[in-house]
Amino acid sequence: MRKLLAIVILTFKEEMHSKLLFISLFIALVCVGSSKLFTSITPGAEKAFVTDISFTLIGWIVSICTIVVVSDIIYKEVTNRTIFILRTNPVNSLQIILGKYLGLAFSLGLALLIMELIYLGVFYYYFRTVMNDIGVLFLFTYIKVLIIVSIGVLGATIFSRITNVLFCVSILIMGNLTEQIHQIAERAQSDFSKQIIEWSMKVIPDFSKYRVLEYVAVEVDYPRNMIVDGVIYGSIYIFITLFLAVLAYRLNDRLMEP
């Protein structure tokens, strides 16, 4: 437990010293703050517009930020040779992977929380109210971040930085286009390609499960089973991905000779 905590604290401190989080907070502030400027077209739909545009932007900013931060979370230990410290102390691969994961989950969660508070502040300033069900939106945005972190950690145990960024970005994009990909699969000519697409859909995270923004923004009730579904799906996905990351780290341990 103490060892796990050591890695969590290390990762958290490291991210707090990176400028990236602060830059993305600043970008979020500018984007969210100026969102109302674009709403003059349709009076009455202003609240929906501000929420929609804010969360779409926050979603992308935080996703990109996550990918950049997580991309070399393991590999940099090798390039900086600090891996020697980890390798000559009694700490196992599970503690390292889980520690890094939790450290990132905390620091990115903190960044996301601040972005969401910026949104709340801006929204309240304009409209003197808050949206119904905004909590679900907060929760789902965070679960998506957690899923991306787990994928990034898995990638980081296998790939070097650039490759991992590409890996994560492609998964992120595909994960957001699951419905379109399903349509493609249905129209596919050969059974073989259909099979391949169906299989890859099982591996890629299904972010359509977290599409709650389209309900919250227009203040329509979202399907009630969405929360339970989303939480369970996210937990299982993250669990499996981290499990694979630990395995990959162990195997890679034999290959990586600092």
Add this chain to the structure above:
Amino acid sequence: MVDMPDIAIKTDKLTKIYKNFLSRKSIVAIKDLDIQVQTGEIFGLLGPNGSGKTTTLKAILGLVHPTKGSVRVFSKDPRSMDVKSKIGFLTEESYLYRFLNADETLHFVGRLAGIKKKKRVERIEEVLGQVGLLDARKRRSKEYSKGMARRLSLAQVLLKDPELIVLDEPTLGLDPVCSREIKELIIGLKKRGKTIVLSSHLLSEIENICDRLLILNNGVVIKAGNADELLEMKTKYQFVFDSATPEMNKAIKEAITNKGGKIVFEGHPKKNLDDFFLETIGKK
């Protein structure tokens, strides 16, 4: 075969070949190394640059996989958690988390080693004092000079009070004062029953602290043995005496030549530069 309990390290035909996939060339870093280190001794690896010292140390610590042969540390696989909690490794260059200060670095390492908070705080105080970094403890390690970084790396090794301490060129980049302090520290560790393996290409550095030496060249053992025995020139003998006068010297010289001895050197002994330097700056 059962390892004796008082053997700290035992290697059997340890071989490491680095392969380069692109050029298909392979480099034999070490070849058929048989090393045995007893607990409680200071074991020195000597050799020119590129002779395989670092590779040997890394193999002992399980940081590189032997291409052939085996390593046992305290009769166990060096990769086992049990061994990892008993070893400390000073790398030849200092690799530190640049965003942490000395205190944070040591707390991190202490936590990894599983040391409880109260004990950790005490130990950190102690080792920072030992390496002389108490004043710089709140500065981030990226601001450190090379020597300070080296001392922090050493503090990290000392913190967990390991049974086996592996030091790759321990005095590299340190000034003579600090080098001497480190040598004294190493001797102190030996007195407390620790096993120490160190490497160097500076012969004088190892000379007076190692119990046993092993000389490597191109990855093979050239010579191994007891330090005193290796260095002692059995057929030669020297006196150094105080209040020497020319008459005395002449008488001794005559006595030796009369008995058939051949004098190969005579003259005043010289201080070595290290001692002279230390005297000059008033540290001795």
